[in-house]
Amino acid sequence: MVTTPTPTERFTSDPVQSPYPSSGNGESDRTLTSRQFEEVRNVFNVFDVESSGFIDVPTMEILARSLGFRMGQQEIRDTIQSMQEERQTDDVESIDLEAACYILHKRGYSSRNAEEEMQSYFRLFDRGNKGYVTLEDLQQLQREVIDAEQRLNIGTSVNVEVDDVMLQAMINEFDTNADSVLDFDEFKVLLAPIIS
Incomplete structure (x- = not known):
């Protein structure tokens, strides 16, 4: 056996x-x-x-x-x-x-390797496969996470929602070409400490 x-x-x-x-x-x-x-x-x-x-x-x-x-x-x-x-x-x-x-x-x-992993995560954020992540993409993803937490009854008792100013500030922090969105190379910089 x-x-x-x-x-x-x-x-x-x-x-x-x-x-x-x-x-x-x-x-x-x-x-x-x-x-x-x-x-x-x-x-x-x-x-x-x-x-x-x-x-x-x-x-x-x-x-x-x-x-x-x-x-x-x-x-x-x-x-x-x-x-x-x-x-x-x-x-x-x-x-x-x-x-x-x-x-x-x-x-x-x-x-999958680290590059493929980052591309997978980027595709999750890049709604519509535009090649970049917008404030609207982050807002939609945040709504989906909150909805999933409520459906599955997980997370904190008070959902923490990040306001638009904070979301845009996060984009601006990594937006090296100042176009108010995150392209894949900028997104990689944001994600590198998490993936590595």
Whole structure:
């Protein structure tokens, strides 16, 4: 009988082995690093508001988006179904930490580098793929975060909303060419301390 290590055992060293076999169709076989797993685990714990060890598919969609990945609920369900035989389950609505890591690994989370990571985050902020981030983009993202916190019943009891003056001040801080928006190079400077 083959024993499966716990998530803690499986994800303590660098690189971290994926709990699921490769598809054999040329997809990346790289695994999550300890840093990547810690990032996923920290975000997972935020969204697992009841500390049950599970989140649902709509919550996984939001979790993935917070990590820079856009994927629909059907895509998440399809990915879960592809691992059902390995996990010996037919529950495609409950996602534990291992399943979340598997879904993200299949979407390329384990193989992206810092530049790709920054581009993913930039795409989250750049509404409409304009090539820059505006004050309106930041306002819309802030509204979405507050709405998600309220829907998931997470966050502080009082939502902290940053006013337009502060949002524009943040843009101005990193806006080296003084065009009142953040292009990708300016955005990278803002994000570099977080990604590195």
